[in-house]
Amino acid sequence: MELTREEEKSLNGEHGESLQTAYRILSAVGEATDAEKLVPIHWAHVSGVNYNTIGDAGEEFLANLSKNAKFKVRTTVNPMGYDKDSVEKFGLDENFIQKQESIRKSYGKMGMTPSFSCIPYEIYDLPGEDTQVSFAESNAAIYANSIGHLKTNKESAFSALASAITGKSPYSDLRKDNSPSMSISMKVQDPNELTFGLLGYFAGKVADKSVAISGVKNLDKRCNKSLCASMGTSGSCGKFVLDDNSNASEKVDFDENEMQNVFDELNTADSGDLITLGSPQLGLEEMTDLAVMLKGRSFKKRCLIFCPRTIQEQARSLGYAGQLESAGCELMSDCCTCLTPLVTKKDVDSVTTNSIKGAYYFKNSNGLDVNLKPLSEIVSDETS
Amino acid sequence: MTQKIIVKGKVTGKALKSNQPINFLGTIDKKTGEIIDKKHDLYGKKIKDSILVFPNGIGSSVGAYTIYSIKSNNVSPLAMVCQKVDLTVASGCALANIPLFILEPDEYDKIKDGDEISLG
Numbered sequence: 001m002e003l004t005r006e007e008e009k010s011l012n013g014e015h016g017e018s019l020q021t022a023y024r025i026l027s028a029v030g031e032a033t034d035a036e037k038l039v040p041i042h043w044a045h046v047s048g049v050n051y052n053t054i055g056d057a058g059e060e061f062l063a064n065l066s067k068n069a070k071f072k073v074r075t076t077v078n079p080m081g082y083d084k085d086s087v088e089k090f091g092l093d094e095n096f097i098q099k100q101e102s103i104r105k106s107y108g109k110m111g112m113t114p115s116f117s118c119i120p121y122e123i124y125d126l127p128g129e130d131t132q133v134s135f136a137e138s139n140a141a142i143y144a145n146s147i148g149h150l151k152t153n154k155e156s157a158f159s160a161l162a163s164a165i166t167g168k169s170p171y172s173d174l175r176k177d178n179s180p181s182m183s184i185s186m187k188v189q190d191p192n193e194l195t196f197g198l199l200g201y202f203a204g205k206v207a208d209k210s211v212a213i214s215g216v217k218n219l220d221k222r223c224n225k226s227l228c229a230s231m232g233t234s235g236s237c238g239k240f241v242l243d244d245n246s247n248a249s250e251k252v253d254f255d256e257n258e259m260q261n262v263f264d265e266l267n268t269a270d271s272g273d274l275i276t277l278g279s280p281q282l283g284l285e286e287m288t289d290l291a292v293m294l295k296g297r298s299f300k301k302r303c304l305i306f307c308p309r310t311i312q313e314q315a316r317s318l319g320y321a322g323q324l325e326s327a328g329c330e331l332m333s334d335c336c337t338c339l340t341p342l343v344t345k346k347d348v349d350s351v352t353t354n355s356i357k358g359a360y361y362f363k364n365s366n367g368l369d370v371n372l373k374p375l376s377e378i379v380s381d382e383t384s
Numbered sequence: 385m386t387q388k389i390i391v392k393g394k395v396t397g398k399a400l401k402s403n404q405p406i407n408f409l410g411t412i413d414k415k416t417g418e419i420i421d422k423k424h425d426l427y428g429k430k431i432k433d434s435i436l437v438f439p440n441g442i443g444s445s446v447g448a449y450t451i452y453s454i455k456s457n458n459v460s461p462l463a464m465v466c467q468k469v470d471l472t473v474a475s476g477c478a479l480a481n482i483p484l485f486i487l488e489p490d491e492y493d494k495i496k497d498g499d500e501i502s503l504g
Contacts, residue, residue, distance in 0.1 A: 024478055024479070025475045025478050027478075028391060029478070031388065032470075032474035033469065047445045048448070050446075053444075053449065053450075055414055055453050056453075057414070057449070057456035060456075138444060138445055154445070154470075154471065156447070156471040156476065157447075157475075158449075158475035159471050159474075159475045204442070232444075233443050234443065235405075235442045236441070236442050236470045360410065361410055364407075364410035365409070
């Protein structure tokens with residue numbers, strides 16, 4: 001990768017340690033992806049905010065980096081480990097809270113926009129078509145490319161952080177152009193958001209950097225987000241296009257059999273002790289939709305709903321938050337289903353959710369069993 | 385034989401080879417370096433001081449922090465060898481200074497689990 005003289009100087013440490021670190025990361029990524037140069041990016045979204053995922057090493061790294069580094073472009077951040085408003089309900093230890101606070105402060109010092117959300121695309125206006133951004137959160141990167149008409153690679157926590165500090169990213173892969181080499185034919189009838197989650201998980205496993213999907217017409221928000229999140233979990237694919245006439249060389253079917261295989265891999269329980277909704281976090285449309293579905297009904301067990309703080313505030317002023325709470329939901333902001341330290345084996349054995357991404361991490365990181373159901377079934381089975 | 389060196393280094397060690405991609409977040413315990421995903425073919429193995437050979441990284445972008453953490457916690461492999469690159473493994477290894485090699489397909493296929501290999 002060709003660097004300008006100034007970029008070269010930064011890589012050699014002439015502009016300080018933090019810029020050197022950032023350029024070291026960008027250089028490695030540039031080499032890895034055969035980029036010829038760095039290009040400006042206009043928005044970074046970083047992951048690596050939850051103490052539960054980055055641990056002590058991550059917390060110390062950020063504390064050190066934030067002594068000098070400043071974000072050069074707008075930088076939104078992923079969810080952290082808890083919602084300050086309800087943290088005392090969950091019995092987290094003092095060390096966790098201290099370390100999480102330190103992480104929040106480090107990002108604050110560097111100049112973050114405190115979104116604490118994995119759905120930046122639903123809470124901020126998107127820039128114009130083909131704008132180069134740098135999104136680490138995998139569902140957000142896939143959403144930005146596939147639905148938001150933006151350009152990003154499926155960035156890592158460090159590559160997006162390096163882009164936030166330098167305002168640049170290697171010009172490669174999905175930033176240039178990436179015609180899908182594979183087309184997946186959707187053969188399952190009457191799909192719901194869980195079906196699209198299972199399709200996304202399958203697609204992530206078999207596809208390369210981008211994939212065409214045939215046999216699917218307009219998707220609603222819930223299905224789109226489910227597809228993006230599960231695709232990001234199982235693979236390295238960063239974009240999908242709905243296209244019935246793709247000239248991709250490889251064609252694969254997603255039928256009932258394939259769907260069942262994925263379901264059996266992730267579904268390990270017939271019921272859950274607790275319900276979680278929101279991985280990715282719920283947007284306003286999903287919250288209002290759910291409030292309508294729950295009219296006159298009430299959850300029979302605990303149901304946690306994860307949404308961005310701004311969405312919770314909007315839902316509250318519109319009256320929907322109150323309706324959800326009346327139906328027994330607990331609204332949580334600044335954190336997410338995924339990698340939450342709030343749902344542990346200490347309290348529950350199994351969780352009911354409609355999120356494939358949530359299911360994967362509940363199983364692998366939290367060590368819990370998972371009961372997968374679409375939202376409509378969760379409402380019909382778990383409320384009265 | 386090396387197609388690409390993403391992070392430089394000279395290493396000799398025992399190959400720990402997986403046929404499955406790795407989502408570092410959720411597959412590897414960042415404190416112990418143990419593979420904790422029951423569905424993974426390296427389940428129960430420790431990656432410390434091995435040369436970790438696997439097709440590519442997948443999944444969470446935060447996996448890069450896991451790679452940095454295993455190095456900080458002294459449970460990291462000596463090097464990683466992949467079939468194809470992904471941004472999480474490349475950036476994680478770059479920051480943690482873990483040598484990372486991408487091999488030509490036939491060279492990659494030749495490596496068997498447990499082989500003593502030298503790279504760099």
